[in-house]
Amino acid sequence: MSVTADVEQFIISELSQGRDITTIDPGDNLLAKGIVDSHGVMELVAFLEERYGISVRDEDLTPENFESVARIDEFVARKQDGRG
Amino acid sequence: MLAQAPVTELLDSAAAAHPDRTALVHADERISYAELAERVERAAGALAVAPGDAVGLVLPNGPEFVVAFLAILRAGAVAVPLNPAFKQAEREFHFRESGVAAVVTEEPAGGGAAPAVARDADADAVFQYSSGSTGRPKRVPRTHAQLRAEVDAYVRATGMGPGDVVFCAIPLHHTYGMGCCLLASVHAGSTLVLFDQPSPLVLQRGRALELIERERATVFPAVPYTFRLLADAPEGGDLSSLRLCISAAAKLPRATLRAFEGRFRVPVRELYGCTEAGAVTVDMSARPEPGSVGLPLDGVEVRIVGAEGELLDTGRVGEIHFRGPGMTAGYAGPGDLNRDAFRDGFFASGDRGRLDDEGRLHVTGREKLLIDVRGDKVDPIEVEDVLAVHPKVEQVVVVGVPSDADGEEHVKAVVVPAGECGERELIRYCRERLADYKVPARVEFRDEIPLSAAGKVLRKYLLD
Incomplete structure (x- = not known):
């Protein structure tokens, strides 16, 4: 499964319960929609670290890296390439 | 008597004393006191409410909240600010319980400038809700005189003035944000910098640091979680403009205090307060004592009470009771709520603590389950x-x-x-x-x- 599909599935199943969200467009702003809140962002970080074997540092915690599934996909790719 | 004047007079006074001073900063918007007063007058004129009506206010932090809140009071109505994150059932409970006549979800527009509706200082100004281990939030009415007394005492204790810039990253619908940010800033003629609803703050902390630095903020009331996130932020942040950081709403862990002070060289002082009274104590001593929430504000009396209702001596731990001019007269609703919570004119806070030799309060725990x-x-x-x-x-x-x-x-x-x-x-x-x-x-x-x-x-x- 692609990173995009994987992350979408994680967000829908783990972070968006009760919000009536069944699909997420890769460009959807997760922050503006309130899907990734303070608790959600830490769960998402733990998921990315475990699933992709990457290490998310404090300086990686920016809106640019987490505001959409597409941005998260790019962030994971940069980490896996050793560019982030 | 000054402390008896309605809250709306705070803005009138500030606009008359320094009309061109910046009252609010939000994103790229800067609003002077004269402009703010004008927007509030127009919004009050657009509100079709009668004096004494309860008016729900459901808005995130921003100039629209400030304008609508002050306009509701100017129209002689009672503001019922609610958390915009509430779900439908929670909103309906609060609307029903407070009997709102209208709900404001955007800045009221289309009205002409309205004169302030004269209200008795003892008329209700806000209804807020207190969580209290009872399953349902309890309505806390506070009058113009009570809000005014709290904010007078807080501004005096903290020495806030027209030169101050308050950085606000706490929700204005909370008692803490409403009193220590919005009303204190207007009362002191300070500038209030409103940070967007900071969720999730962990992703926005770089921007928060930039904004404090850019606006040369001098006063920063926040919660321990915010101080910890900023202390752990990866880079940036010349916070040398800050003269006063205040932590409230939860116990400030020593590790957070050390990390923030160590990095930014600004002491964090603790404040103790609650929905029933707003700010109650603040530690303004030259060297803040870790664990102390400071001395009672002017007019506030704090005492420590034992299990049998007896008064405890200095140093002994018991339930914190207090009374003061900013405190509500009691919850709206059944009398048994008030019998348990208000005794001999004192509010039984449900928090545990002790007074030290200098009269400073130390909060040690909580009897309620919150x-x-x-x-x-x-x-x-x-x-x-x-x-x-x-x-x-x-x-x-x-x-x-x-x-x-x-x-x-x-x-x-x-x-x-x-x-x-x-x-x-x-x-x-x-x-x-x-x-x-x-x-x-x-x-x-x-x-x-x-x-x-x-x-x-x-x-x-x-x-x-």
Whole structure:
């Protein structure tokens, strides 16, 4: 499964319960929609670290890296390439 | 007498004294006191409400909140500010309970400039809600005179003035944001810098640091979680402009205090307050004492009471009781709520603490069961009431436990299921009915709930 599909599935199943969200467009702003809140962002970080074997540092915690599934996909790719 | 003047006069005075001074900063918008007063007058004219009507106010932090809040008071109505994160059922409860005549969800427009409606200083100005281990929030009415007395005393204690720039990253619908940011800033003629609803703050902390630095903020009231996130931020942040950082709403961990002070070289002082009275004490001593929330504000009396209702001596730990001119006269609703909470004119806070030799208050714990989720208070009984009616839940107890992810307290539900029942199903069920901060982060299933011989739930065995 692609990173995009994987992350979408994680967000829908783990972070968006009760919000009536069944699909997420890769460009959807997760922050503006309130899907990734303070608790959600830490769960998402733990998921990315475990699933992709990457290490998310404090300086990686920016809106640019987490505001959409597409941005998260790019962030994971940069980490896996050793560019982030 | 100054302390008896309605809250709306604060803005009139500030606009008359320094019309061109910046009152509000939000994103790229800068609003002078003269402009703010004009917007408030127009908004008050657009509100079709009668004096004494309760008016719901559901807006995030921003100039629209400030204008609408002050306009509601100017129109002689009572503001009922609510958390915009509330779900439908929560909003409906609050609207019904307070009997709102109207709800404001955007800045009122289309009206002509309206003169302020004369209101008695003892007329209600706001209805706020206090979580109190009773399952349902209790309505706390506070009058113009009470709000004015609190903000007078707070501004005097902190020495706030026209040269101050207040950086506000706490919700204005909370008592803390309303008093120590909005009203204090207007009263002092300071500039209020409004940070967008900071969720999730962990992703926005770089921007928060930039804004404090750019605006040369001098006063920063926040909650411990915010100080910790900023202390741990990876880079940036010349916060040398800050002269006063205040932490409230939850106990400030020493590690957070040390990390923030160590990095930014600004002391963090603690304030103690509650929905029933606003700010009660603040530690303004030359060298803040770790663990102290300081001396009572002017006019506030604090005493420590033992289990039998006896007054305890200096140094002994008991329940914190206090009274003062900013305090509500009592909850709206059944008298038994007030009999338990207000005794001999003092509010029995449900918090435990002691007074030291210098009269400073130290908060040591809490008798109520409330859970602190990053500055928001969660009443476990309210969450239990939601889960208890789920068909697959036989018994439920809700407790606060430290999160594995960041050590902050979060909500855990311990459930004895009635048949097959999944964690996600219950979390989803809560999310549909409760604001996100109240939703359990974890559900733990057990065969039984541990009880004492007297049948009392032994919560301490549920905290793992």
